[in-house]
Amino acid sequence: MVSLKTKHLKRYKDVAMLLVKYGRSDLVKQAGLDDSIELDETKFETAMPKAEELAADLEKLGPTFIKLGQLLSTRADLLPAPYLEALSRLQDQIAPFTYEEVDRIVSGELGVRISKAFAEFDPQPLAAASLAQVHRAHMRDGRAVVVKVQRPDIRKQIVEDLEALEELAQFIDAHTELGKRYEFGNMLLGLRKSLLQELDFKTEANNLVMFAENVREFERIIVPEPVLDYTTSRLLTMEYIPGKKITDVSPLRLMEIDGPGLADELFRAYMKQILVDGVFHADPHPGNVFLTDDKRIALLDLGMVARLMTSFHDNLLRLLLSISEGRGEDAAETAIKMGEAKPGFNRAEFVRRVADLVADNADSNLSRIDAGQVGLEITKIAADCWFRLPSEFTLMAKALLNLDRSVYTLDPDFNPNAVIRQRATEILQRNVLKSLAPGNLLSGAVEVKEFVERLPTRVNRILDAVGNNELKIKIDTIDEKVVLEGLQKVANRISLGLVLAALIVGAAMLMRVETSFRILDYPGFSMIFFLIAAIAGIALAVSIVMNDVKARKRSRDQ
Numbered sequence: 001m002v003s004l005k006t007k008h009l010k011r012y013k014d015v016a017m018l019l020v021k022y023g024r025s026d027l028v029k030q031a032g033l034d035d036s037i038e039l040d041e042t043k044f045e046t047a048m049p050k051a052e053e054l055a056a057d058l059e060k061l062g063p064t065f066i067k068l069g070q071l072l073s074t075r076a077d078l079l080p081a082p083y084l085e086a087l088s089r090l091q092d093q094i095a096p097f098t099y100e101e102v103d104r105i106v107s108g109e110l111g112v113r114i115s116k117a118f119a120e121f122d123p124q125p126l127a128a129a130s131l132a133q134v135h136r137a138h139m140r141d142g143r144a145v146v147v148k149v150q151r152p153d154i155r156k157q158i159v160e161d162l163e164a165l166e167e168l169a170q171f172i173d174a175h176t177e178l179g180k181r182y183e184f185g186n187m188l189l190g191l192r193k194s195l196l197q198e199l200d201f202k203t204e205a206n207n208l209v210m211f212a213e214n215v216r217e218f219e220r221i222i223v224p225e226p227v228l229d230y231t232t233s234r235l236l237t238m239e240y241i242p243g244k245k246i247t248d249v250s251p252l253r254l255m256e257i258d259g260p261g262l263a264d265e266l267f268r269a270y271m272k273q274i275l276v277d278g279v280f281h282a283d284p285h286p287g288n289v290f291l292t293d294d295k296r297i298a299l300l301d302l303g304m305v306a307r308l309m310t311s312f313h314d315n316l317l318r319l320l321l322s323i324s325e326g327r328g329e330d331a332a333e334t335a336i337k338m339g340e341a342k343p344g345f346n347r348a349e350f351v352r353r354v355a356d357l358v359a360d361n362a363d364s365n366l367s368r369i370d371a372g373q374v375g376l377e378i379t380k381i382a383a384d385c386w387f388r389l390p391s392e393f394t395l396m397a398k399a400l401l402n403l404d405r406s407v408y409t410l411d412p413d414f415n416p417n418a419v420i421r422q423r424a425t426e427i428l429q430r431n432v433l434k435s436l437a438p439g440n441l442l443s444g445a446v447e448v449k450e451f452v453e454r455l456p457t458r459v460n461r462i463l464d465a466v467g468n469n470e471l472k473i474k475i476d477t478i479d480e481k482v483v484l485e486g487l488q489k490v491a492n493r494i495s496l497g498l499v500l501a502a503l504i505v506g507a508a509m510l511m512r513v514e515t516s517f518r519i520l521d522y523p524g525f526s527m528i529f530f531l532i533a534a535i536a537g538i539a540l541a542v543s544i545v546m547n548d549v550k551a552r553k554r555s556r557d558q
Contacts, residue, residue: 054069054087063154102149118139120138139227215273221298222297222298247286271423275317282304284399284406335354341388372399375394496536504533
């Protein structure tokens with residue numbers, strides 16, 4: 001039975017009630033929670049609750065569970081489609097906290113009263129979410145800004161909730177087949193990392209600076225500039241950008257803008273983030289994408305960011321191209337390169353199901369294959385086949401799914417797969433240029449230096465092994481005559497090389513011996529040895545080249 005901590009008892013009960021209500025009382029019993037917590041299962045003996053109820057229940061449990069619900073909305077391997085859809089619309093909006101608390105937190109973080117720090121500060125929040133709320137303000141120099149203020153004591157609450165959830169996840173992973181298949185402990189570790197990053201507003205400020213630089217080439221994409229002197233881990237002050245959420249823009253307003261052009265630029269910006277920069281905004285749902293008053297796109301709320309290794313986004317490009325072109329088997333093989341097989345992995349079934357998934361989507365309408373949705377379905381197939389894809393894969397799929405919703409709002413006829421195919425060459429060129437960066441070239445130079453330094457030692461080892469008759473060659477299929485002839489040639493060349501080396505060393509030593517016999521004013525015997533070594537060396541080189549030419553001709557004739 002799981003060891004329960006008294007301070008987490010309420011959260012254990014909350015989780016247990018959720019599991020029972022939504023048809024997973026078996027997990028509660030396997031974890032031993034039914035004996036430790038008094039649960040009234042009879043009130044859940046009705047029809048299966050609707051998907052919208054799960055979203056509402058998670059909202060009631062607070063910010064940690066709201067974020068957990070948003071994470072679960074990316075897990076097509078865990079929940080049916082209606083629940084994924086309901087959780088993807090989970091509103092991270094709750095009642096605001098008082099202005100007195102705002103005043104206390106802002107003054108404490110900046111070390112001065114609000115009236116001293118800002119010329120104006122609106123006491124009514126623009127929006128209130130589970131982690132923070134946002135207020136309009138004006139700096140002393142007249143700049144319009146927004147101030148994001150973290151909720152009081154929210155970090156302590158989240159850490160305690162995460163501890164309770166992680167304890168349950170670890171026990172379920174160790175004692176149930178479901179846990180071994182889906183590894184809830186790893187999922188909670190990802191949630192912890194994401195939440196703690198979001199709670200550090202300095203990290204978000206750095207993300208704003210980085211993303212502004214990364215999207216600089218896209219003239220109609222902007223990111224608010226942070227005011228670093230007015231930013232702490234609990235307070236973020238940034239440029240105010242007037243505009244509306246894309247989903248709130250009226251149809252008339254959409255007709256006044258260049259929707260297709262904005263959609264194309266937004267999608268290309270995200271392709272660059274994912275496939276070139278290796279750092280992307282992991283939560284581009286329509287609420288975080290604004291249409292500004294000057295007809296540009298603003299990216300907001302950059303607290304959740306994912307980072308990809310170079311090898312990962314190279315494979316990701318291949319995967320997206322395979323999906324967009326309807327090549328299911330290639331997509332499956334690329335996905336296998338990106339993940340890790342568990343004991344019992346059924347490779348053939350995985351390849352078949354992924355190929356069928358891509359083919360089914362291609363048959364319906366190739367121009368509108370939803371790469372994000374296909375990616376989420378691949379994670380479900382992977383879990384069924386005992387294969388683990390990295391958490392970054394799920395974040396990428398979710399980001400693309402949310403991104404599609406934004407671009408389709410701007411342009412209902414937008415074709416993301418055409419953009420992927422059109423930009424593939426450009427992205428590959430960028431990756432090649434990135435690999436030629438000074439840092440990578442220096443790394444390659446260091447490797448070459450190490451190779452040159454170790455080469456004499458390695459050659460000596462080979463020669464010692466030949467001299468001591470310890471050289472072993474492993475050959476799968478043997479033609480003894482050919483092998484012996486080859487070894488004889490190798491031995492002859494090595495022996496001749498040793499003789500030439502001895503002649504050169506001897507000639508160099510004789511250079512110091514004074515003698516009346518001289519050639520070109522150099523000691524005669526030394527010059528003779530040098531000439532013999534030079535002639536023999538040239539002859540050896542010619543022999544090697546001629547033999548290689550003959551070998552190539554024989555291989556062509558065969």
